[in-house]
Amino acid sequence: MSTYNIERVLHYIDGQFVEGLAGKSFTNISPFNNQPINEVAEGFREDIDRAVQAARRAFDEGPWRTMSVEKRLGYIIRIAELIEANAEELSYLESLDTGLPVSQTKKQAARAAENFRFYAEMVKSRMIGEAYQVDQSFINYTIHKPVGVAGLITPWNAPFMLETWKVAPALATGNTCVLKPAEWSPLTANKLAHIIDEAGLPSGVFNIVHGFGETAGASLVAHPDVQLISFTGETTTGSEIIKNSADTLKRCSMELGGKSPAIVFEDADIESALDAVVWGIFSFNGERCTANSRLFLHESIHDTFVDALKERIANIVVGDPMEKETEVGPLIHRKHWENVMNYIAIAQTEGAEVVSGYIPETYKEGNYVAPTLLLGCTNDMRVAREEIFGPVMAVMKFTTEEDVLRMANDSKYGLAAYIWTNDIKRGHRMAQGIESGMVWLNSQNVRDLRIPFGGSKSSGIGREGGHYSFEFYTETQVVHVATGDHHIPQFGKKPRTGAKEQTYGPV
Template sequence: MEGQLDNVLHYINGQFVEGVAGKSFANVNPATNEVINKVAEGFEEDVALAVAAAREAFDHGPWRTMSVKERLEYIVRIADLIDENAEEVSELESLDTGLPISQTRKQAARAAENFRFYAQMVNSRLVGETYQVENSFVNYTVHKPLGVAGLITPWNAPFMLSTWKVAPALATGNTCVLKPAEWSPLTANKLAQIIDEAGLPKGVFNVVHGFGETAGAALVAHPGVQLISFTGETKTGSEIMKNGANTLKRYSMELGGKSPAIIFPDADLEKALDAVVWGIFSFNGERCTANSRLFVHHSIMDWFVSALKERVDQIVVGDPMDPDTEVGPLIHRKHWQTVMNYIQTAREEGTEVVSGTVPAEFEKGNYIAPTLLLNCTNNMRVAQEEIFGPVLAVIPFESEEEVIRMANDVIYGLAAYVWTSNIKRAHRIAQAIDSGMVWINSQNVRDLRTPFGGSKYSGIGREGGHYSFEFYTEPQVIHVAIGDHPIPRFGTKTKKS
């Protein structure tokens, strides 16, 4: 994209506005570390205005009381506008995050699908149940929106992950306040422009930019917010739950991961190799479900490591706007330093570090070449802690029992991948692994109908499909008397003197 972009403003009550304090912060291009534009910095006062607008829209506006058909027409309209603006969205995402344009184009398409999917799900699956008690009662349930949803999104795949939350929140009749990650504000601003163009009633959708410690904390603590959906690192998720404890909010937490990929000798090794390389090095390694721990059976370790080295050397590192680029820069210099520190830690722990190359012309950016950590053991820091970069820890195993133990010997439990042609073993291992999701003989592919989330320190709750309704709606049961049934009588006896 050419030229200086306009500064990013908050979107509150149907208007793009400066922050109350009049402050802003710089948004930086990760490929060059040059300033792209300025972003309005939100504080408690801005959050209060956004929540008040969302509260008013929910309590007194038409959003939750309009017909489902009319509300879902807005949702589909948003999807259509995303499609119309898909190329701009993709370019903004690549510029802002360093993700290769070939990958952000797919994310824009997925974002539009999120809205269409939830329009369909509300029509087909947001249904109640009826319980008849002989000829006396009919009891039935309805699903009602809760109110204001606080949506806090991460900087990796920010546009798609924002729509992953906004779509079900709005489709079910809630209003919302979105707090995007401060390192990737551009596509959240574009989403606000799209929703504004779609003509939603004012206050239904709001965006407050800023930092987690200020804007995010204020959103979490606000008593007018009933729901907090957060995607991000585990430590931040824990802090969010502490900050919101006094207001008894409902939480959905999709947190960190250190997901294992397990390769047995009888697997289709070429496909497994493709999946492993894609799973850790696409998205610049900044993917929560990345297979960052690779367990390879000792009998095929030499072949697999040799093949990995060859692939790593061939991965194209470069300008995220170049369609041929496979790995771009990391999101921010601070994160770049964190990942570099882990690579140094790996050396100190005794691993063999094998890296690809970053072309010299990209030295000003936050580039880290795809990296293998060989001769790892599962107790090393680099095998236990989430690195969130293009870094793969390779660990040998001997037996099924050993690899299950090592796969589970970590605080996280988001995803796992099993490669074997023995289908009984595949199911056995998949069910033995402590994780929210397991892929057998496949890379990470998503089915929007299925629940997404993790166990242990990887999260709380599930979103996706009709499972999102458990979070974004409140079931209410209504009891209707239909027969002549006795009612206990109180206050009819004569008091003793």
């Protein structure tokens, strides 16, 4: 694949690419060799304020929310077309920035374009109201109106797809927005700004401020002129965002961490289950919120399944993310690598057997973690309870349906779950018994843009995706219309009998 010129990344505010007011920057580091890629303008409170003011003007005074739906959605379709035209560069930048294999980032670019096309269609076909007639006297109806300025805070795993997943419904429904992308993955967010600039959106409708969560992100959350905060990321950060947004009564959507179970019963299609759980934890370098990081195997198939897992991880291709054969690349940042490696060390101290794949010596400068199994785990171990967010899977044994359901639910997280059984009644019992926002039954993690996405417990608040996004990105307004004669109570129309004249004011 060809390389592209990687320049300094600037903020995009009010239709212009600009430096931060403080003139500071930070270095973007390659996960492949930990060498600098480029410099990125660092944003602070004053940059967030400038971006929010631009978004506020564009919402209050600009044409975005008042233009015809057809014209606004024409811009949305144009963004999708430009994403498709730049797909090769986007997949390259995503791999360069994150370490994700390019074979996987190519698919993410296609999904990103589909996000915009999908919401252009959804606004036309599903952003509809309801009407309620009361005899011949009234008709009450609902409409969806854009809320205002949306603050969008996105993570570094699959960043481009997740950025577009938020930007597309925010803009399609008539809001303006300020995007604060993850500081570890600025390249495709910057390319998105160039794409939107080329699409010709009115100034201020879309803005980006790069920077760190503690400064730029916190300032976006606290800003009084931001009505919405959509956040995808770690649970502790999400909790802080909710606390910090309370003073300004923001609407928040939180897609947070996970420790999702995969449960394989003795009657499952073993080969399909094996394919699914290997893909589910080791694709995207294991940096996936819905990864099946806990694997529960029925005792009768445990040993055979584990032997097959060992063979699979020995054959997974760990390598250069730019090579099409690579299946697992480096983790995004050295700090994250250290955290994942620390969990592997914890697993050993807790008594788990650690089985890892192979990393070629030529990649020792990168943030590589070999695909790893933690065998002999129990559900009370830290490595079975805490989110590792890497290519590491804790494997456990179970005996009965009741036993595994209890263990699966014994977690503070509740994002996703995967069940493998050919007993369809048991499959439905398990799916409905598991405490998670999403369950896949005899399936790997496949996404339909029409369905809601989100978790329960510490895995999130709210749902986005499909028409469910309208609940977050729009205000439902009720209009009451009198259509006939009706009685209106009369207050103060008749003088009181025997009432004395009342004098108001000074005497």
